Amino acid sequence: MKILKPILIIAVGYLLLKVGIPFVGSKLHPGTWPVVPTSVLKMYMFFVVAGTLLFSTFSEDGYAGIVGPVADIYTNPKKGLLRFVSIMIVGSLGAYVAYQYVKPTFDAPVELRSIHPAPPSTVKMWGKSYSLQTLKNPLRADKANFAKNVEEGGIVFFQNCFFCHGDRMLGKGPFYQGFNPMPANFVDVGTIAQLTESFVFWRIGTGGPGLPSEATPWLSAMPIWHHLLSEEQIWKVILFLYDYTGHSPRVTAAQAH
Amino acid sequence: MLLTLKRAFRYRGAAAIVAILVAISPLFVYAALNFGSSSLYGMVSATPAYAEEAAQAEAPAQEEGQDGAVEAEDPNMWKPLPAPKLETKDYPIVAGINSRLAVWFAAQLHLFFAAFVLGVPIFVWVIEFIGVVTKDPRYDNMAHEFMKVSMTGFSLAASFGGLLSILLVVLYPGFMQYMVGVFGKVMVIYALMFFAESFFVYTYYYGWDKMAEGGLKKLHLFLGLGLNSSGMVLMVLSNSWASFMMAPSGIDDAGVFLGDSWAAIAGHLWNPLNLHRFIANIAYGGSLTAAYAAFKFLTTDSKEDRAHYDWMGYTSFVIAMVGLLPLPFAGYWLTKEVYDYSQQMGITLMGGVFAWLFILQAVLIGAIFLSANYYLWCSLGRAEASKRFYYMIQPLGVVIVIAFLMWFTPHTLIMTSKELTQIGDAHHPLLGYFGVMAAKNTAVNTLILSTFLSFQLFRRANIRPTGDGFWAQYGTTIQVALYIAAETNIISLGIWSYFIPANVRIGLSVPQVSSTAVVLILSTIIDTLIFKKSADIGEFKWGHMPIRSQYTLFMLAVSFTWLMGLMGYCRSAIRQHWHVYTVLRDNSVNAFTPTLPFAAWMVTAIVLVFMALVFFMFWMPILAAKKKEAKKSKVAGGDLHGVIGATAGE
Numbered sequence: 001m002k003i004l005k006p007i008l009i010i011a012v013g014y015l016l017l018k019v020g021i022p023f024v025g026s027k028l029h030p031g032t033w034p035v036v037p038t039s040v041l042k043m044y045m046f047f048v049v050a051g052t053l054l055f056s057t058f059s060e061d062g063y064a065g066i067v068g069p070v071a072d073i074y075t076n077p078k079k080g081l082l083r084f085v086s087i088m089i090v091g092s093l094g095a096y097v098a099y100q101y102v103k104p105t106f107d108a109p110v111e112l113r114s115i116h117p118a119p120p121s122t123v124k125m126w127g128k129s130y131s132l133q134t135l136k137n138p139l140r141a142d143k144a145n146f147a148k149n150v151e152e153g154g155i156v157f158f159q160n161c162f163f164c165h166g167d168r169m170l171g172k173g174p175f176y177q178g179f180n181p182m183p184a185n186f187v188d189v190g191t192i193a194q195l196t197e198s199f200v201f202w203r204i205g206t207g208g209p210g211l212p213s214e215a216t217p218w219l220s221a222m223p224i225w226h227h228l229l230s231e232e233q234i235w236k237v238i239l240f241l242y243d244y245t246g247h248s249p250r251v252t253a254a255q256a257h
Numbered sequence: 258m259l260l261t262l263k264r265a266f267r268y269r270g271a272a273a274i275v276a277i278l279v280a281i282s283p284l285f286v287y288a289a290l291n292f293g294s295s296s297l298y299g300m301v302s303a304t305p306a307y308a309e310e311a312a313q314a315e316a317p318a319q320e321e322g323q324d325g326a327v328e329a330e331d332p333n334m335w336k337p338l339p340a341p342k343l344e345t346k347d348y349p350i351v352a353g354i355n356s357r358l359a360v361w362f363a364a365q366l367h368l369f370f371a372a373f374v375l376g377v378p379i380f381v382w383v384i385e386f387i388g389v390v391t392k393d394p395r396y397d398n399m400a401h402e403f404m405k406v407s408m409t410g411f412s413l414a415a416s417f418g419g420l421l422s423i424l425l426v427v428l429y430p431g432f433m434q435y436m437v438g439v440f441g442k443v444m445v446i447y448a449l450m451f452f453a454e455s456f457f458v459y460t461y462y463y464g465w466d467k468m469a470e471g472g473l474k475k476l477h478l479f480l481g482l483g484l485n486s487s488g489m490v491l492m493v494l495s496n497s498w499a500s501f502m503m504a505p506s507g508i509d510d511a512g513v514f515l516g517d518s519w520a521a522i523a524g525h526l527w528n529p530l531n532l533h534r535f536i537a538n539i540a541y542g543g544s545l546t547a548a549y550a551a552f553k554f555l556t557t558d559s560k561e562d563r564a565h566y567d568w569m570g571y572t573s574f575v576i577a578m579v580g581l582l583p584l585p586f587a588g589y590w591l592t593k594e595v596y597d598y599s600q601q602m603g604i605t606l607m608g609g610v611f612a613w614l615f616i617l618q619a620v621l622i623g624a625i626f627l628s629a630n631y632y633l634w635c636s637l638g639r640a641e642a643s644k645r646f647y648y649m650i651q652p653l654g655v656v657i658v659i660a661f662l663m664w665f666t667p668h669t670l671i672m673t674s675k676e677l678t679q680i681g682d683a684h685h686p687l688l689g690y691f692g693v694m695a696a697k698n699t700a701v702n703t704l705i706l707s708t709f710l711s712f713q714l715f716r717r718a719n720i721r722p723t724g725d726g727f728w729a730q731y732g733t734t735i736q737v738a739l740y741i742a743a744e745t746n747i748i749s750l751g752i753w754s755y756f757i758p759a760n761v762r763i764g765l766s767v768p769q770v771s772s773t774a775v776v777l778i779l780s781t782i783i784d785t786l787i788f789k790k791s792a793d794i795g796e797f798k799w800g801h802m803p804i805r806s807q808y809t810l811f812m813l814a815v816s817f818t819w820l821m822g823l824m825g826y827c828r829s830a831i832r833q834h835w836h837v838y839t840v841l842r843d844n845s846v847n848a849f850t851p852t853l854p855f856a857a858w859m860v861t862a863i864v865l866v867f868m869a870l871v872f873f874m875f876w877m878p879i880l881a882a883k884k885k886e887a888k889k890s891k892v893a894g895g896d897l898h899g900v901i902g903a904t905a906g907e
Contacts, residue, residue, distance in 0.1 A: 009655075022679075025686045032681035036688065039671040044662055047623070051661070054627060055654025058634035059647060060803065108674045116608030118601045121839060133600055171682065180674065188684045189755050190668055190693050194608075196600060248758030252600050 002065025006056045013048040017041055039110070108180075116195065117212050125205045125226040133252065135198035139235045146239070153240030156233045160225070169245055179221055186245050193247040200238050200249070340435055340512025340841040347431040348845040356428040357847035358859070363421040365822055365863045366870075370414035372534070372821065375488045376542025377407040378461075380576045382481040389474060397469075399569055402878075404462050406549050407542075409874040411458055415451075429845075432836045439507070439514045439521050440498060447494045450487055457484035492538075496530045497522040502837050503828070504598045512840040525598045529591040536587050540580025541817050547573035548814035549875050551807035554800075564800035570810055571636065571799075577813060578629055578708070582777070585622070585701050586770050588824075593763065595831070599838070602831045611827050612669060613853055618827075619665035619697075621820045626704050628809040628816070630657055633711040635806035640719035642795035649714065657707045664700040668692030690755065698766045699751030702773045706744060709777055716784060719797045728786040736780050743772040818867060822860035830856070 017036050025034030036044065057063040073082050119132050139149045158167075164183040166173040171185035184191050192200055202210070208220030225234060242249055341347075348356060381400045388396030426433050437444065461480040468477035501507075507521030508514050514521065550570030557563055596603025605611060634650050637643035666688055672680065680686075690696060713736075722729035747769050754762040832838045834848040842848075851859070 021687055025680075028686045029681060032679065032686075034680040034682075034686050035676055037670050037672045037676045037680075037685075040666065040688065043620070043665065047627075047661060048658060051627060051654055051658035054631045055634070055651050057805075058631060058650060059638060059644075063803070063805070110671055110673050116604050118605035118609040121599075121601055180677065182677070182682060185682060185684055188689060189695070190684060190689055193758075194693065199600065199604070248761075250758075252597050252603075 001069070002056075002062065003069050006052045006066065009052045010049055013052070014045060017044055017048075116199075119199055119202050120212065123202050123206065123210075126231055130198075130201075132196075132198045132202055135201065137197040137201070137235050137238060137249075139232075139239055140197070149236050150239050150243045153233075153236035153238070154244070156229065156237045157240055160229070161237065164221075169241065181220065186241050186247075189247075192241055192245065192249070195250055196252060197235075197238050197242075197249045200241070201234060204234050204237070337438060337514035337516065338435075340508075340837065341431055343431045343842065343844045345844060345846060349428060349430070351427055354428070355847070356424075356845065360421065360424050360428065361826075361859065362863060362866075363417055363424050365825060365860070366867055367414060367417035367421050368825060369818060369821065369863075369867045370410050370417060370870075371492075372538045372541045373545050374407050374410045374414050375492055376538030376540070376580075377403055377410070377546065378458075378481065378484050378488060379539055380542065381407075382478070382485055384572070385481060386478060389478065395568075399572065401465050402569070403546050403573075404465070405878045406546060406875065408458075408462060409877045413870060413874070429836075432841065432843075435512070435837070435841055436498065439501070440518070442518050443494055443497065443522060447491065450491050450494070453487040454484065454491060457481075457487055489535075492534060493527075493531050494522070496534060497524070497527055499829070500524045500526040500530045502835075503595070503602070503832055505837050505840050508840065512837070526591065526594055529587070529594045533584070533587040533591050536580050536584050537821070538580075540577050540584060541821065543573045543575075543577030543580055544810075544814045544817040545871065547577055547810040548871070549573075551810035552872075552875050554802075554807050555804065560800060564798075567639075567800045567802050570807070574629070574632060574810060574813070575712075577817070578712070581625065581629075582705055582709075586766075589766065602838070605831045605833065606827060608668070610850060610853075611831060613667070614823055614827050614856070616665055616667050617857065618820060618824055621816050621823070622701075623661040623664055623704070625813060625816045625820075626657065626661065626708055628812045630654070630708055630711045632806055632809045632813075633708075633715050635803055635809075636715045637718055638803065639799065639801045640795055640797045642721075643714070643718035646714045646717070653707055653711060657704060660700040660703040660707065663691045663696050664704065666691035666696070693755075694766070695751050695754040695762060698754075698769050699747055702747045702769050703744065705773050706740065706747075706776060709780070710740065713780065713784065719793055719795050720788065720791045721794045722787050722790065723792045724790045726790050728783065729790050732783045732787040736783055739776050739779055743776045746772045814871075815864070815868065818864050819860065822864055823857070826856055826860055 018041070022033045022035050026032055053066070057066055073079055073086055121133060122129050122131050124130075139145075142149065157165075162173055163175050164173045164179065165171055165186065166176065166183075169186040171183040173183065176183050186192050203222075205224075205226040207222035207224040209224055211220060229237075238249075350356065381403045384396050384400040384403070388394065388400060457480055461477065461484050464477060464480065468474055468480075501521060501524055504525040505512070505521075506524035507517055507519075547570050550566045550573055554563055554566040554570060557566065592603070592606065595606060607615060630653070637646060669692075670685060670688065691700075722732065750765050750769050754765045757765075830850060833850055834843050835841065836843045
């Protein structure tokens with residue numbers, strides 16, 4: 001039965017995604033069960049099925065081995081019972097999927113988040129206008145006082161940011177569970193590691209209320225830090241973030257010149 | 258004899274003239290662009306409404322400066338103006354048409370056809386040239402047929418181009434006045450280049466049979482070169498308008514044109530856009546002609562025709578793939594330059610609101626790779642001896658699927674609140690690694706290598722190295738070693754790039770791509786050396802392809818078209834509420850970014866209209882052939898007198 005092989009491959013693929021990935025993830029982050037989100041799982045499974053069918057049917061033998069049994073069920077007069085059962089299974093599956101889509105739920109709606117909303121060209125803080133395309137961290141060039149500035153940035157961090165972002169910058173401070181979206185994980189390669197310092201400066205300075213409309217409905221609880229901190233303090237805390245995590249800030253061509 | 262000599266000289270002379278014209282045509286363009294600042298301004302000097310406001314605003318300043326320089330200026334002379342501050346009333350609404358949707362529709366259809374008719378003549382010329390060198394008439398016939406298919410495309414490209422121009426002038430007059438102020442000269446040259454292209458396309462196509470041999474064939478090749486050169490000039494000139502709208506140059510902060518057209522053309526994004534579109538046009542042309550061949554393959558009953566269209570489909574498919582393989586890297590360069598020019602545009606594109614369209618893009622590119630591999634695997638069926646490679650297809654398929662899943666894994670995961678709690682973090686501890694460029698580069702290089710391996714397997718389908726030569730003995734082993742070394746390098750660099758700064762990480766894509774390129778080039782060379790001393794094992798049958806393989810060629814064409822529509826929208830829409838980024842603001846009622854589903858549906862609707870027109874385009878040559886056939890059989894069936902009588906009776 002050639003048809004069993006692709007079915008087996010698809011089943012193994014499903015198990016790997018459904019159980020394998022969360023299992024490995026739970027070893028990396030103990031105490032969690034990092035499932036593959038349903039939205040991604042559906043896309044993955046679609047292409048696992050499509051890919052398996054493609055490499056199983058490229059030859060005439062393979063094609064006949066998969067299409068043949070299916071065609072036989074639906075055309076052979078002697079297989080009426082099997083045909084009836086298979087139609088019932090396919091129909092029930094369709095009904096189940098339809099029911100899952102329409103059944104009432106009390107869960108919060110799934111919403112598309114824009115983790116890195118586009119920054120404005122310029123931003124106003126402390127009564128000054130900053131061009132984010134060319135803005136550089138003024139303290140980075142001060143090599144002599146670098147360690148001192150990083151240390152002072154650390155103090156600013158632990159006095160203000162630590163409660164949400166945590167002592168290891170993993171986004172898991174004492175209050176983190178109260179937030180959705182969760183506080184940013186600065187160690188992750190997908191956050192400050194791929195952003196410029198001017199972007200981070202803008203995000204810290206203007207906080208959640210400074211997010212552009214495209215970032216909604218991402219209701220970030222981040223305060224407007226330029227109301228509470230000085231410009232120098234924010235630049236110092238940025239130095240600290242990059243220094244602690246070991247990431248280097250991205251530099252655009254305009255900033256490099 | 259004397260007559261022959263005279264004719265030969267005449268043709269050679271004509272060929273030389275065409276060659277010289279083609280060679281110096283870029284100089285004409287350059288000279289025209291630098292031909293004094295006032296020569297062509299007169300043609301675009303209609304005073305726009307906003308000019309009066311600007312003149313009034315500037316008037317006090319001129320009164321203050323009562324020096325000679327100001328007095329010497331002729332007030333009637335047109336001079337460059339700052340970008341206008343348009344208001345809603347500056348955007349006419351004609352017959353209740355939604356201006357943006359109308360322009361979107363016309364521009365996209367124009368671009369689809371333009372890409373097709375610019376891409377096809379490039380490889381038609383190459384195939385014709387191969388035919389001349391190899392003296393194999395099949396190449397010439399195929400090149401001619403490709404041109405035949407594209408001829409209707411020229412008319413449709415021009416028609417939609419005309420519609421687009423009129424819509425822009427009627428619906429966006431303020432914007433067009435500003436653009437004409439900057440690009441007036443360039444637009445005139447652009448219009449003139451149409452005459453050159455028309456001349457070349459008609460003489461090239463209709464002269465095909467007349468110029469089939471000897472010196473005339475060379476002249477014909479020169480005409481093809483002229484067609485491609487004029488097409489290329491048209492493309493790069495129109496690209497300059499699109500790149501100017503994204504990254505304006507040649508103007509001051511207020512948008513005043515500084516008088517140097519070349520500076521306005523050669524903006525920050527012009528060359529990345531030129532390269533990306535040039536390569537994409539070839540790939541796109543190949544995919545559409547492959548669809549044509551599949552269409553003919555499926556609709557013919559003749560065994561010979563089936564073999565011919567199978568070969569034609571395969572050739573088109575290879576052209577599409579040759580264009581596709583470097584395309585992600587050209588796109589990568591364009592995106593990098595977008596980010597370098599404006600962090601805002603870069604993040605809008607890749608990390609912000611359009612990031613999800615990039616997931617769609619990744620899915621479509623993956624679908625193209627899957628279809629391409631499936632077509633190649635089915636192609637093994639043309640040779641019985643290829644069964645010895647079948648065992649490799651399943652593992653190859655698994656690698657392709659895994660690389661594909663990595664390739665389209667989103668950076669921003671859509672999670673329910675329950676899933677968010679289970680994951681315990683905004684970033685998934687495993688999938689989070691697949692969402693960044695380090696993984697994407699690794700995945701796409703692996704996809705390319707796997708696809709190339711499928712291609713190489715097909716090329717070896719009924720061939721086995723023979724003899725005791727070095728390449729026959731060790732060639733395949735060296736190729737295997739190359740694949741292993743390249744893939745090891747790609748994966749190692751991919752993993753390493755997680756641990757280094759973002760700027761260095763971006764640079765690592767270069768050695769990754771180089772690894773892939775080395776395999777592609779060296780392996781092809783080694784193949785050639787092996788094939789020199791090899792023997793056919795079993796028969797190779799063109800036309801021996803399953804029906805389902807032809808549908809993958811259709812899928813290829815549809816995926817390419819969809820991809821172009823979506824990414825074209827992305828490229829254009831990252832300007833957001835700017836006609837010309839940071840210079841000329843869009844203040845129309847449509848100055849908002851539509852929702853992603855709306856944009857996707859709009860692009861889908863345009864793709865459907867386009868595909869309907871493509872089938873019309875495919876049908877036209879068939880219709881012409883039918884009429885020709887009917888006429889022929891009529892002449893063959895009746896006597897000449899009867900034919901004359903029938904014609905007279907019409």
